[in-house]
Amino acid sequence: MASQQPARPAAPAPRPTRRSEKSRRAIYDAALALVVEAGYPRTTIEGIAARAGVGKQTIYRWWPSKAEVLMEAFLDLAGHPPRDAAQEPSAIPDTGDLAADLKAVLRATVDELKDPRFDAPSRALAAEGLVDEALGRQYVAKLLEPSLQLYVQRLRSAQEAGDLRPDLDPRIALELFVSPLAQRWLQHTGPITYAYTDTLVDYALYGLAPRSR
Amino acid sequence: MASQQPARPAAPAPRPTRRSEKSRRAIYDAALALVVEAGYPRTTIEGIAARAGVGKQTIYRWWPSKAEVLMEAFLDLAGHPPRDAAQEPSAIPDTGDLAADLKAVLRATVDELKDPRFDAPSRALAAEGLVDEALGRQYVAKLLEPSLQLYVQRLRSAQEAGDLRPDLDPRIALELFVSPLAQRWLQHTGPITYAYTDTLVDYALYGLAPRSR
DNA sequence: TGCGAACGATACGGTTCGTCTCGTCCAAGA
DNA sequence: TCTTGGACGAGACGAACCGTATCGTTCGCA
Structure with missing residues (x-):
C-alpha cells in the first residue's frame, strides 16, 4: 500500500539516469x-x-x-563484448552425435578455464560465494545455471532422439561430466586436459559397470 | 654444506619442545x-x-x-580421537554389492556435510584454497585426496570382482559421483539428499546412454 | 541557463593486521 | 636444586583498508 520508503535514512537512493x-x-x-x-x-x-x-x-x-x-x-565482460560470436548463452551444437557434441563443448570449456582473464575473476567470485551464501546464490543464478541449462536442453534433445535413457533427470545427468571438471578446475584436484574431458563423457554415457553381462 | 641459516633475520626459529x-x-x-x-x-x-x-x-x-x-x-578435530576408530581413513565397506556400498558411504557423507561443525571450517578452507593455490594444494593433499583414495581402493576391488569395467581409471571414475555431490555442497547448486546421491551412483554405474541397443 | 545530483578528492574514526617490547613463568641443562 | 633463556600473556604501535562524511566541481536534465 505505502508506495515506497527510502531504504535507509542516510541513503537518498541515487538516480541511475545521472550515472556516469x-x-x-x-x-x-x-x-x-x-x-x-x-x-x-x-x-x-x-x-x-x-x-x-x-x-x-x-x-x-x-x-x-x-x-x-x-x-x-x-x-x-562475459556477456558484453560479443556481437560476433557470443560465447556463453549460445546453445550446444546438435549434430546428432551426443558424445561428440559434449566433448566439443567441454574442450572449449577447458580452454576457457585456462584463460587468466576468465579464471581469476571467476575463481575469486566462486571463492567468495562459498562463504557468503547470498553472493553464492547470485553466482550460481547468473553465471553457472544459465550454462548448465544449455546442457539440459541438449540432453533433452538426446532423450527424444533415443540417445539417452528416457527416465533420467537431465539436470542431474549433466553433473556427471560437468562437476568433475568444475572440481578439478576450482580445487586443483587433477590436471585438466582434452583427454580427461573426453574420458568423462565416455564414462558418463556408457557407465562404469560392464555393459555386457 | 653450510649447516643452517636462520630463515629470516628476525625469526629466531622457535623450539617446538618448549611449546605450550x-x-x-x-x-x-x-x-x-x-x-x-x-x-x-x-x-x-x-x-x-x-x-x-x-x-x-x-x-x-x-x-x-x-x-x-x-x-x-x-x-x-577430524583425525584426533585417533588410535581407536578414526573416522576418516577407514576403508569403504566391501559387501560385494558395489552400488550399495557406494550409496551407503555417500549417505554418510551427506550427513557429514550438513553438520555445521564440519561444514563451516571445511567450507572456509575450501574457499581460501580457491584463491590461495598453496593452501588449496594443502587442502587437497591433507583433507580431500586421502578420502578419495578410499574410493580408488574400493573401485579397484570392484574391478577385480568384475563389477566394474577393467579398463577404466578409478581415480577418474570416482569423480562421476563424488564431484557432483561436492559441487552441490560447495556452491549450493542443488539440494543434497539421499535420493540424489543414490541417483548419482545409479547413473554413474549404469551410464546415461540406453543399455539395450 | 540554472538547479541539483553525481562526481573526484580527501579527511575521518574504527578495525584488523603483523611487529615489537614488556615482565612473567616454566622447563631443560648445569 | 638452581640458573637461565625461551615461550608465554598482554598490549602498544604504525600501516592498510574499511565505510562514512564533506568538501568544491562538473555535468545532465528541465
Missing part, C-alpha cells in the same frame, strides 16, 4: 585488471578507485561490496 | 568455535587470541596465517 557511464566502465576495467594482476585478496576498493581515477564514494554509491563490483564487471 | 600444549589446544578450540559461530570472514586472529586467552604473538609464532591455524585445527 565512463566511471562505471573504468571501475569494471580496474577491478578486472587488479584481480588478474594482484589477486583477489589484494584487490581493494581503494585500489580499484585509485586505478579507475574515481572517488571511493562513487563505488560505495552503486555497489554494496567488492564482490558485487567484480560480479558485475565479470558479467559485463 | 595448552595454548595450542585453546587456539584450536577458539578458531573452530569462531568459524562456526561468527563465520570465516569475521574470524580474526585477534579474535582467536582473545577467545583462547592467548597473546597474538603466540599465534604468529607458530602459524603463518589464519587459514593455516584453521587447517591444523580442523585436521586435529
Whole structure:
C-alpha cells in the first residue's frame, strides 16, 4: 500500500539516469585488471578507485561490496563484448552425435578455464560465494545455471532422439561430466586436459559397470 | 654444506619442545568455535587470541596465517580421537554389492556435510584454497585426496570382482559421483539428499546412454 | 541557463593486521 | 636444586583498508 520508503535514512537512493557511464566502465576495467594482476585478496576498493581515477564514494554509491563490483564487471565482460560470436548463452551444437557434441563443448570449456582473464575473476567470485551464501546464490543464478541449462536442453534433445535413457533427470545427468571438471578446475584436484574431458563423457554415457553381462 | 641459516633475520626459529600444549589446544578450540559461530570472514586472529586467552604473538609464532591455524585445527578435530576408530581413513565397506556400498558411504557423507561443525571450517578452507593455490594444494593433499583414495581402493576391488569395467581409471571414475555431490555442497547448486546421491551412483554405474541397443 | 545530483578528492574514526617490547613463568641443562 | 633463556600473556604501535562524511566541481536534465 505505502508506495515506497527510502531504504535507509542516510541513503537518498541515487538516480541511475545521472550515472556516469565512463566511471562505471573504468571501475569494471580496474577491478578486472587488479584481480588478474594482484589477486583477489589484494584487490581493494581503494585500489580499484585509485586505478579507475574515481572517488571511493562513487563505488560505495552503486555497489554494496567488492564482490558485487567484480560480479558485475565479470558479467559485463562475459556477456558484453560479443556481437560476433557470443560465447556463453549460445546453445550446444546438435549434430546428432551426443558424445561428440559434449566433448566439443567441454574442450572449449577447458580452454576457457585456462584463460587468466576468465579464471581469476571467476575463481575469486566462486571463492567468495562459498562463504557468503547470498553472493553464492547470485553466482550460481547468473553465471553457472544459465550454462548448465544449455546442457539440459541438449540432453533433452538426446532423450527424444533415443540417445539417452528416457527416465533420467537431465539436470542431474549433466553433473556427471560437468562437476568433475568444475572440481578439478576450482580445487586443483587433477590436471585438466582434452583427454580427461573426453574420458568423462565416455564414462558418463556408457557407465562404469560392464555393459555386457 | 653450510649447516643452517636462520630463515629470516628476525625469526629466531622457535623450539617446538618448549611449546605450550595448552595454548595450542585453546587456539584450536577458539578458531573452530569462531568459524562456526561468527563465520570465516569475521574470524580474526585477534579474535582467536582473545577467545583462547592467548597473546597474538603466540599465534604468529607458530602459524603463518589464519587459514593455516584453521587447517591444523580442523585436521586435529577430524583425525584426533585417533588410535581407536578414526573416522576418516577407514576403508569403504566391501559387501560385494558395489552400488550399495557406494550409496551407503555417500549417505554418510551427506550427513557429514550438513553438520555445521564440519561444514563451516571445511567450507572456509575450501574457499581460501580457491584463491590461495598453496593452501588449496594443502587442502587437497591433507583433507580431500586421502578420502578419495578410499574410493580408488574400493573401485579397484570392484574391478577385480568384475563389477566394474577393467579398463577404466578409478581415480577418474570416482569423480562421476563424488564431484557432483561436492559441487552441490560447495556452491549450493542443488539440494543434497539421499535420493540424489543414490541417483548419482545409479547413473554413474549404469551410464546415461540406453543399455539395450 | 540554472538547479541539483553525481562526481573526484580527501579527511575521518574504527578495525584488523603483523611487529615489537614488556615482565612473567616454566622447563631443560648445569 | 638452581640458573637461565625461551615461550608465554598482554598490549602498544604504525600501516592498510574499511565505510562514512564533506568538501568544491562538473555535468545532465528541465
